[in-house]
Amino acid sequence: MRNQALLDHAKDMRSAPTPPEKALWNALRAGRLDGAKFRRQVVIGRYIADFACRTPTKIVVEADGESHAAQHDYDAERTAFLERKGYRVLRFTNSEISNNLEGVLEAIRQELPEADAPSP
Template sequence: MRSQKLIGRAKQMRREATPPERKLWAYLKADQLGGAKFRRQVVIGPYIADFACRAPVMLVVEIDGDTHGAQGAYDAERTRFLERKGYHVLRFSNRDVMQDIESVLATIAASLR
């Protein structure tokens, strides 16, 4: 069950999106990528996914900032949880999104097929 605290945090994260999140969202919103409907800052269990799609496939896209290097175990458990829920998880670095958006989009599009 979703806690009100998590839902509130997700709303705050939508308002305070990072530059890489804003950049990727510009390409994912409004079904622009293969007609897939993405949502941002989605509560899934005890976690908030950066971007999630439920159709045509269940896909979570995470953008990892500098802090993710120190939290490998947390990210691994989070990924395992999302995979148990049926999601395929893709992770990209801030640098990937900001400097090579075409490759990021191509990888996401390939995962949607």
């Protein structure tokens, strides 16, 4: 069973996104990026992923604020855990998202399977 405190924290995070998270969510939600179905603040194990797509491929997108500079070891452990679960982890700084949203979306798009490729 999932940790209720972690689920509650994810819910709180969804209700108070940072401006870069809000902008990125607006671009990812409702299949807006090539039909990929992203969710935000998703509990995966003991972690909360900023954005996760489980189909058509497993991708986690992280919007890293300034606090991430001081938690490199934690982020590396978290990334390793998510990769063991089959996710490709993409990290973008809040600055990248704010100043180059189209470039961030293109980088995410590159990780999605081709639209005309057969489903696995």
